[in-house]
Amino acid sequence: MKYLIMMYPxxxxxxxxxxxxxNAVFQGHGxxxxxxxxxxxxxxxxxxxxxxxxxxxRVRGGVPxxxxxxxxxxxxxVGGYYVIDVKDRxxxxxxxxxxxxxxVEGLGIEVRPIVFSDDVSA
Numbered sequence: 001m002k003y004l005i006m007m008y009p010x011x012x013x014x015x016x017x018x019x020x021x022x023n024a025v026f027q028g029h030g031x032x033x034x035x036x037x038x039x040x041x042x043x044x045x046x047x048x049x050x051x052x053x054x055x056x057x058r059v060r061g062g063v064p065x066x067x068x069x070x071x072x073x074x075x076x077x078v079g080g081y082y083v084i085d086v087k088d089r090x091x092x093x094x095x096x097x098x099x100x101x102x103x104v105e106g107l108g109i110e111v112r113p114i115v116f117s118d119d120v121s122a
Contacts, residue, residue, distance in 0.1 A: 002043060002085045002114040003092040007099065009079035013106035021104075028100030036084060036095060043083035051077045083114070 014022060036042040056067050082099075086092050089111075096102060096109040 001088060001092075002083060002117070003089075003095075004112045004114055005082040005084060005092070005096050005099065006078050006110040006112070007080050007101050008077060008108065008110070009101075010106060013104060016106075017104070025100040025104060032098050032100065035098065036082075041084045041086050041091075041095060043085050045080065045082045047080040048078060050079070089113070 014025075017025070033042060033045065051069070054069060056069065058065050058067075084092065084095055086095060092111050092113075096111045099109050101107045102109045
């Protein structure tokens with residue numbers, strides 16, 4: 001079963017960490033990816049730009065209009081995600097718990113099953 005594991009960075013939480021702790025979180029992602037690649041559970045990952053870099057496209061009267069900024073106001077936002085392929089939901093939670101952000105007070109990892117994809121790798 002494939003799962004989407006989403007990370008929600010929070011600048012205030014990350015800024016409150018020491019430089020050493022922040023670096024440990026960032027480096028921990030490399031270690032995490034190595035582990036799940038070795039287990040064969042890694043499908044892919046994406047790191048996203050921040051909401052301040054986003055734009056919204058709406059079509060009104062057949063004319064597209066583009067506005068700067070995120071679709072909704074944000075305090076927390078999806079900063080990136082992993083796609084994994086594991087035997088069950090319990091294993092998805094085990095894998096999510098291995099992501100360094102999960103151990104940081106004020107951050108969390110969201111786990112959602114992928115119910116449809118037309119991309120065979122996702």
